[in-house]
Amino acid sequence: xxxxxxxxxxxxxxxxxxxxxxxxxxxxxxxxxxxxxxxxxxxxxxxxxxxxxxxxxxxxxxxxxxxxxxxxxxxxxxxxxxxxxxxxxxxxxxxxxxxxxxxxxxxxxxxxxxxxxxxxxxxxxx
Amino acid sequence: xxxxxxxxxxxxxxxxxxxxxxxxxxxxxxxxxxxxxxxxxxxxxxxxxxxxxxxxxxxxxxxxxxxxxxxxxxxxxxxxxxxxxxxxxxxxxxxxxxxxxxxxxxxxxxxxxxxxxxxxxxxxxx
DNA sequence: ATATGTACCATCTTGTCTCATGGTACACAG
DNA sequence: CTGTGTACCATGAGACAAGATGGTACATAT
Numbered sequence: 001x002x003x004x005x006x007x008x009x010x011x012x013x014x015x016x017x018x019x020x021x022x023x024x025x026x027x028x029x030x031x032x033x034x035x036x037x038x039x040x041x042x043x044x045x046x047x048x049x050x051x052x053x054x055x056x057x058x059x060x061x062x063x064x065x066x067x068x069x070x071x072x073x074x075x076x077x078x079x080x081x082x083x084x085x086x087x088x089x090x091x092x093x094x095x096x097x098x099x100x101x102x103x104x105x106x107x108x109x110x111x112x113x114x115x116x117x118x119x120x121x122x123x124x125x126x
Numbered sequence: 127x128x129x130x131x132x133x134x135x136x137x138x139x140x141x142x143x144x145x146x147x148x149x150x151x152x153x154x155x156x157x158x159x160x161x162x163x164x165x166x167x168x169x170x171x172x173x174x175x176x177x178x179x180x181x182x183x184x185x186x187x188x189x190x191x192x193x194x195x196x197x198x199x200x201x202x203x204x205x206x207x208x209x210x211x212x213x214x215x216x217x218x219x220x221x222x223x224x225x226x227x228x229x230x231x232x233x234x235x236x237x238x239x240x241x242x243x244x245x246x247x248x249x250x251x252x
Numbered sequence: 253a254t255a256t257g258t259a260c261c262a263t264c265t266t267g268t269c270t271c272a273t274g275g276t277a278c279a280c281a282g
Numbered sequence: 283c284t285g286t287g288t289a290c291c292a293t294g295a296g297a298c299a300a301g302a303t304g305g306t307a308c309a310t311a312t
Binding site: 174 | 279
Binding site: 014048049050052055071072118 | 300302303309
C-alpha cells in the first residue's frame with residue numbers, strides 16, 4: 001500500500017488520502033479485513049498531522065469503506081469494494097444543482113441563495 | 127414617503143430600503159402608479175451611493191413591486207400590494223431547509239454540504 | 253509501558269463572499 | 283444640457299469557513 005501526497009495540489013490532503021485508499025480497495029490492493037496503518041503511524045510516515053489522517057479515517061468509516069475496532073486498529077470493511085463505489089457527494093451535488101437551477105430560474109439572486117444557505121446551515125435545528 | 131436608514135443596524139442598507147418601500151406599499155402610503163424618487167435623487171437625500179439605491183430598485187422590480195419606465199423614472203407597480211406580500215426568500219429558505227435536512231440525515235458532513243454548494247454555485251452552467 | 257482511536261482545547265493562513273463605495277459611460281428623451 | 287435607468291470597470295472592509303497544524307487527555311487492551 002503506497003500512498004503519495006501532493007502538498008501543492010489543489011485537492012486537500014485528507015481528500016487525497018480518502019481517494020487513494022478507495023482506489024486501493026477497488027484495485028484489489030486492499031482486501032476485506034486487511035489492516036490499515038494506525039493514524040499516528042501513517043501521519044508519521046507521510047509527515048502529516050495525526051488529525052488530518054484521523055479525519056480521512058473518520059470519513060472512510062462513515063462510508064463503510066473502513067472499520068475501526070477500537071484499540072485494535074483500523075481495517076478494511078467487508079463490503080468495502082461496493083461501498084467505495086457509492087458516491088455520497090455526487091448525490092449531494094446533483095440534488096443541489098437541480099435545486100439551485102430552479103431558484104435561478106425564478107429570478108432569485110445568487111447572493112440571496114447564498115444568504116439563505118448560510119442561514120439554514122447555521123440554524124440550531126437539525 | 128419618509129425613509130430612514132440605520133447605518134449601524136445589522137441589516138444591509140439596500141435591504142432596509144426594500145423593506146421600507148414594501149411597507150409603504152402595504153400601508154397604502156404608496157399606491158399603484160405613484161412615482162418614486164429617482165435613483166440619484168434618493169441616493170443624494172439619504173447620502174448613499176447611487177449603486178446601493180439602484181440595487182434596491184432592481185430587486186424591487188424583480189419582485190414586481192416597482193416598475194421602471196426607462197428615462198421616465200420608477201413607479202409603483204399596479205399589483206404592488208399583493209406582490210409585496212409574496213416572499214421569494216421564504217420559499218428558498220423552506221426548500222433549502224428540507225434539502226439540507228435530508229443530506230444531514232444521510233450522514234453528509236456540513237463541510238461536505240458547504241463544499242458541494244460552492245461548487246454548484248461557481249459552475250459556469252446556468 | 254505502549255499503542256489503539258477519539259475527544260477537547262486552540263491558532264494560523266488562505267480564500268471567498270457580501271456590502272458599499274467610486275468613476276465612467278451609454279442610449280434615451282425632454 | 284440635463285436627467286432617467288443601466289452597464290461596465292474597480293477597490294476596500296468585514297465576516298466566515300476550510301484546511302491544517304499543535305497540545306493534552308481519556309478509556310481501552312496488549
